Amino acid sequence: MSGVYRQLSALFDLFFPPACPVCLSSLSSSADPFCSACSATIVPLPTGRCSCCALPFPNANSSRHLCVDCCRQAPSFSAVFAAGLYEGALKNALHRFKYSAIVDLDRPLAGLLQNALPPLSGNEIILPVPLHPRRLRRRSYNQSLLLARVLAHNLQIELDSSILERVVDSLSQQGLGAQQRASNLRGAFQCTRRLDGETFLLIDDVMTTGATVAVCSQALLDAGAGQVLVGAVARAPRHQL
Ligand SMILES: [Zn+2]
Ligand SMILES: [Zn+2]
Known part of the structure; x- marks a missing residue:
């Protein structure tokens, strides 16, 4: 400056x-x-969390290891990075950002997420969890794309929001259990072209059960992606559906 x-x-x-x-x-x-x-009031993720999906463990000081679900079936994404737990000011700010069109929150929220990301090579491609066109028209903006734009600019990595699209406008995920969320999303996302082993950084505002980012990551892998990392501003413990 x-x-x-x-x-x-x-x-x-x-x-x-x-x-x-x-x-x-x-x-x-x-x-x-x-x-x-x-x-x-921003609570960073505890040390005791899943080493893949970042699910906080009941004992915040337990060692980092895979959670039961990730042990049972390895998720399609390789790792999850989040700025903090979905509570306090972070929850409040994300709610205003998503539902009250306070879009100026893109920079502070993306800045918090940026601090939680691992060192990147610069060859990754960043992309947001896409919204269905109908929902995009209703809301007028995709909050995850706003975050991805700021991150791509700050980190000097490529942003490509056209690779993945939402083709099914599924029911709202709110109030659904993990199993219902996964089946609700089946076939909801598809890639628009073949991929060639690239590493993707998939951006979402809040990660709850992880069903959405898991389905998006699987679509990217099916199209030929090498690996998918997930960045979410906040991570909700699973009981906060
Ligand atoms: Zn896990
Ligand atoms: Zn304040």
Whole structure:
């Protein structure tokens, strides 16, 4: 950032103090995504979590290993990275981002997710979980695409949101169990072209049971992807359906 830009930015902040996007109290710096009170409610994923799907274990301090479901059947994705648990300010901000069209939250939320990602080679291709065109028309934006755009820009990796499309507008996943979610999504996503062993970083706003990202990852692998990593801003424990 140039000196002039920094000075102008400081002056702008003086006259138009930045506000916390969750509680609207003023922020001490526009570089902070949330105020200190809201930031304090963001709970990082516990050490005790599944080494593949990042499911938090009841004992937060237990060692990292595969959860029962991932042991029983290896998921189609290789690993899940998330900024924190789906609670507190993160839950509140994601809700406003998704349902109240507070699209300015794309940068702070993508910034939190970026901090949770592993080092990348730069050869990955980033893509969002797609929305069905009908739902996209109703909402007017795909919240996961907004996050993927910011991440692609910050990380300087390729974004391709045309590879995967949602061809079935399934029922809402809310309130469904893991089994029902998986069957509800069968055949919902398809790839638009053959792939050639690439590594994909699939972006979602919230990962609940993982059924959606699992079905998307499987569609990518079936089309020839090498591996799929998943990045979600928040990870819900499975009992929070
Ligand atoms: Zn706040
Ligand atoms: Zn797992």
